[in-house]
Amino acid sequence: MVRYVPLVLALLAAIFLVAPMAIIVPMSFSKAISFEFPPPGYWTGYYAQYFSSHSWLEATANSFIIASGSMALTLIAALPAAFGFVRHRFYGKSVLNLVMLVPIIVPAVVSALGYYSFLSPLRLVGTHAGMILAHSVLSIPVAFLVITAALKGFDRNLERAAMSAGAGPLRTFLWVTMPVLRPGILIGALFAFLHSFNEAVVAIFIAGRDASTLPKKMFESIRLESDPVIAVVSTLLTGAVLLGVLLSLFVRKRPASR
Amino acid sequence: MAYLRLRQLVKSYDGKSNAVDRVSIDVERGEFITLLGPSGSGKTTTLLMIAGFETPTSGGIELDGRNLVARKPYERNVGMVFQNYALFPHMTATNNVLFPLKMRGFPKHEIGARAEQMLGLVGLRRFADRYPRELSGGQQQRVALARGLVFNPDVLLLDEPLGALDKNLREQMQVELKRIHREVGITMIYVTHDQTEAMTMSDRIAVFCNGKLEQVGSPLDVYNRPANRFVGEFVGDSNFFAGRADPARPGWIQLSGLGPVRIAGDLPAGEVDVMIRPERLRLQRPDEGDGMDNLIDLIVDDTINYGDSVLVIGKTRGLPLRARLSSKDGAALGPGAALPLAWAPADAHVLARR
Numbered sequence A: 001m002v003r004y005v006p007l008v009l010a011l012l013a014a015i016f017l018v019a020p021m022a023i024i025v026p027m028s029f030s031k032a033i034s035f036e037f038p039p040p041g042y043w044t045g046y047y048a049q050y051f052s053s054h055s056w057l058e059a060t061a062n063s064f065i066i067a068s069g070s071m072a073l074t075l076i077a078a079l080p081a082a083f084g085f086v087r088h089r090f091y092g093k094s095v096l097n098l099v100m101l102v103p104i105i106v107p108a109v110v111s112a113l114g115y116y117s118f119l120s121p122l123r124l125v126g127t128h129a130g131m132i133l134a135h136s137v138l139s140i141p142v143a144f145l146v147i148t149a150a151l152k153g154f155d156r157n158l159e160r161a162a163m164s165a166g167a168g169p170l171r172t173f174l175w176v177t178m179p180v181l182r183p184g185i186l187i188g189a190l191f192a193f194l195h196s197f198n199e200a201v202v203a204i205f206i207a208g209r210d211a212s213t214l215p216k217k218m219f220e221s222i223r224l225e226s227d228p229v230i231a232v233v234s235t236l237l238t239g240a241v242l243l244g245v246l247l248s249l250f251v252r253k254r255p256a257s258r
Numbered sequence B: 001m002a003y004l005r006l007r008q009l010v011k012s013y014d015g016k017s018n019a020v021d022r023v024s025i026d027v028e029r030g031e032f033i034t035l036l037g038p039s040g041s042g043k044t045t046t047l048l049m050i051a052g053f054e055t056p057t058s059g060g061i062e063l064d065g066r067n068l069v070a071r072k073p074y075e076r077n078v079g080m081v082f083q084n085y086a087l088f089p090h091m092t093a094t095n096n097v098l099f100p101l102k103m104r105g106f107p108k109h110e111i112g113a114r115a116e117q118m119l120g121l122v123g124l125r126r127f128a129d130r131y132p133r134e135l136s137g138g139q140q141q142r143v144a145l146a147r148g149l150v151f152n153p154d155v156l157l158l159d160e161p162l163g164a165l166d167k168n169l170r171e172q173m174q175v176e177l178k179r180i181h182r183e184v185g186i187t188m189i190y191v192t193h194d195q196t197e198a199m200t201m202s203d204r205i206a207v208f209c210n211g212k213l214e215q216v217g218s219p220l221d222v223y224n225r226p227a228n229r230f231v232g233e234f235v236g237d238s239n240f241f242a243g244r245a246d247p248a249r250p251g252w253i254q255l256s257g258l259g260p261v262r263i264a265g266d267l268p269a270g271e272v273d274v275m276i277r278p279e280r281l282r283l284q285r286p287d288e289g290d291g292m293d294n295l296i297d298l299i300v301d302d303t304i305n306y307g308d309s310v311l312v313i314g315k316t317r318g319l320p321l322r323a324r325l326s327s328k329d330g331a332a333l334g335p336g337a338a339l340p341l342a343w344a345p346a347d348a349h350v351l352a353r354r
């Protein structure tokens, strides 16, 4: 008996995690005009509504733009920071390490308020740039942690081997350091993208009308109209994220990377 | 003039102590020279300076008459093989070997054949398309060797390249490495703390201790005529006795606690250390020798049987003494047994006390 306990627990956990999806996907094909489960009938009308709605499509585009921008900014900041941190000694290093991690600890609502009061005098509230900045504040420390860990495990003799093979610093970095660190960098990038793509609290505070992202739009629409298009968006989003994660797993399994 | 010259090389990491302390070595073109020394004696640091990864605190490095110190590692033509292989994990064996050729701008039509030939030389043609993690330790080390040699470096540096291999593979690779050295004729500087490896592979051995160069010489030189007690004890097994050369009795040395012994050759004056290798001691037989041999009694404490020989560990008049006897002579010796031993005057090596 006892040996089935872990299996049962695992199954329960899986059901718990998958259950929302099991409800959302059928609902996205539902005929009901509001949320209703089980659905009275099935059609794809709400998918048609989503793909013909200007505001939904705009939010989708915003989400992609902001998530991509946040991913880029995160890498631009976290990569050099991780290198500087792991490879050099400097005064106040351990304090800085703690400061770097603060954004992970502070509750989202608190930071959202902070961003609002910080970004509004700069006229960045309601802009893509403002959203990218705000979302990067959290993903930079996370990417920094991941890349730092990868870099600490990096064998510097690889760089020495590359240099004695005749590669200068740039080529050593491009052909040896980067490819070897790629899994860590990819995870950092993936996190940055997904974090920005899923984030709702900060978006509600500072996205405004022009930079409204999918999560914000969904939140508003569920509050104002209980529009079943949300189920469609949720299904599409989850599908896209799942695809992304599977893709990155596949990339890691390939023999070319470690 | 020597091909590679290290002149009064000093490296200090912390500004207080010297990891490498005034080391001067002249390496001939095509030579296989081994840096031998205990852990932390500065061998790796010396290699890193030759490769250009560490800058000497002072002193010079010349290759073929040109100063190397000012040049970046990638501007030098120096190959390096690391103990942990340091193969590029994201490249196949072939691509690892191609890497230096691409970086150094070898002609495109040439590099494929060159890499293949090099993988052939190390016996890995069959594994050309494998990734490092699909290769055994010995195979990985061969790839690393091929990568270090393929661009025809002026010097190949090897930092304990066989350190991670098991004993059998190690010995096989030693033979292999010597063969490759003969075939390519590239100057090699080899680092190890295994004295047997140094003895069997090297043209010359440079013995390091605490950053200082204690002795440079052929393996037999270093073994038979160590420059000081450290070298004598580090390279091979040894017995040391304190003694005193008496100017009034040339050819004799008074060993403290043991009495006078006859020693061949020129002797330094004053306080000396006398070294006798355990294998130079033999069982005394009444009818043997020319009557000039020194005699010494060994009281057995313990024996280690190596199969081909027996190491007898014991004491002579309270002083530690080790003798290596043939397995026939050394068989069936129990603790407490008294062995009469003899050694010839030419078998000892005498060092002036510093």
Ligand SMILES: Nc1ncnc2c1ncn2[C@@H]1O[C@H](COP(=O)(O)OP(=O)(O)OP(=O)(O)O)[C@@H](O)[C@H]1O
Binding pocket: B013, B014, B019, B020, B037, B038, B039, B040, B041, B042, B043, B044, B045, B046, B193
């Ligand atoms: N990067 C470094 N920073 C500070 N000290 C160092 C550094 N590298 C080596 N040292 C010190 O320099 C001395 C010589 O080290 P080195 O690595 O050259 O020894 P080694 O002869 O190669 O030893 P081993 O056989 O253990 O590899 C040691 O005392 C070591 O602690």
Ligand SMILES: [Mg+2]
Binding pocket: B043, B044, B045, B159
């Ligand atoms: Mg070393």
